[in-house]
Amino acid sequence: MGTRATLVTYDARRARALARLDRILEALDAAERELSTWRPESVVSQLNRQPVGVPLALPRWTCDAIREVSRWHAETRGAFDPTVGRLVAAWGIAAGGRLPAPAELAEARRLTGLGTLHFDARTCEVARARDVEVDTGGFGKGAALDRAAAAASDGHPWLVDLGGQVMVSGTPPDARGWQVLVAHPEARDQPVLGLSISRGSLATSGGSERDVQVGGVRVGHILDPRTGRPASFRGSVTVWHSSGLVADILSTALFVMGPAEGLPWAEAHDIAVCYLTSEGHGPRTAVQVQASPAFARRFPDRRRLWPSVERIGYFPEGRGISR
Ligand code: ADP
Ligand code: MG
Numbered sequence: 001m002g003t004r005a006t007l008v009t010y011d012a013r014r015a016r017a018l019a020r021l022d023r024i025l026e027a028l029d030a031a032e033r034e035l036s037t038w039r040p041e042s043v044v045s046q047l048n049r050q051p052v053g054v055p056l057a058l059p060r061w062t063c064d065a066i067r068e069v070s071r072w073h074a075e076t077r078g079a080f081d082p083t084v085g086r087l088v089a090a091w092g093i094a095a096g097g098r099l100p101a102p103a104e105l106a107e108a109r110r111l112t113g114l115g116t117l118h119f120d121a122r123t124c125e126v127a128r129a130r131d132v133e134v135d136t137g138g139f140g141k142g143a144a145l146d147r148a149a150a151a152a153s154d155g156h157p158w159l160v161d162l163g164g165q166v167m168v169s170g171t172p173p174d175a176r177g178w179q180v181l182v183a184h185p186e187a188r189d190q191p192v193l194g195l196s197i198s199r200g201s202l203a204t205s206g207g208s209e210r211d212v213q214v215g216g217v218r219v220g221h222i223l224d225p226r227t228g229r230p231a232s233f234r235g236s237v238t239v240w241h242s243s244g245l246v247a248d249i250l251s252t253a254l255f256v257m258g259p260a261e262g263l264p265w266a267e268a269h270d271i272a273v274c275y276l277t278s279e280g281h282g283p284r285t286a287v288q289v290q291a292s293p294a295f296a297r298r299f300p301d302r303r304r305l306w307p308s309v310e311r312i313g314y315f316p317e318g319r320g321i322s323r
Helices: 014-035 043-049 060-075 085-090 102-110 140-152 244-269 293-298
Strands: 005-009 117-120 125-128 158-162 165-169 178-184 187-197 199-206 212-214 217-219 236-241 272-278 287-291 308-312
Touching (some): 014 158, 085 102, 140 158, 140 165, 140 244, 178 199, 178 236, 187 236, 187 287, 199 244, 272 293
Antiparallel strands (some): 117 125, 158 165
């Protein structure tokens, strides 16, 4: 999936530890073979080449992932949409960013939308009603982590870091959890928050470091499918969820929503999310931390490693609990 994986495990028996790592690698590889658009032979690459209107039978695991993605697409009112491939191309997301001409943008929008993918969850068949392109960039890594978790679990502690999204089970010996650092939204080597986890997954989206400015428009790598334009939030979003797939989906979706829409949504859905917003431009600025109540409850011993102001919850009248 165009990224790097780091695997950690602890075991008194070396052979058993190596076998566990091997099972994790095999699971990540199997996930790649189904979901990666970096591999021309993957299931999703085949789907993207499938003639319009002709159904393709999906393997069980990909089918389950698409079902979950569809559910969250509806739940996030379209903020998460895996059919953004044409928009990603129009904005040149993988190629340094560009401004599409109005007609090109209109055409890309016509070829975007989960409604143009006819998915039968019972038979696991999917057909493209238009020449849409499925982009797994927003959920493939999370799905792969769940597959790795299912393959790894034998009660011994392990951690997988897949391109910055972390999934763990158990804790290292003599520790209460794995320490995960969340970076400054404008400086990825500056930790702002220290979190300890012993299960589930932490996914972060954003960090405007990689964004480019094209003709007066900031083009980040996350698009708002509802407008067809790059999402306007500047900052980062970190989500914890027991499922890697859901953490991955929701970090992208909540980035699209931004804190004003995302915090009330997260509160209503009891989702653990934390928005980091730089209080100025550049790496040396203080950071505003806005966490949902579920996030505050999950991480009562979170450590602040950088000047920051924290607010918990969503307060329509603009009041928060500052600590
Ligand atoms: P990263 O993969 O960089 O960790 P994300 O998980 O947020 O970050 O995924 C961003 C990727 O998801 C983009 O590069 C693009 O391929 C895809 N994408 C962009 N916008 C959306 C969206 N609104 N819904 C679903 N996928 C998206
Ligand atoms: Mg994501």
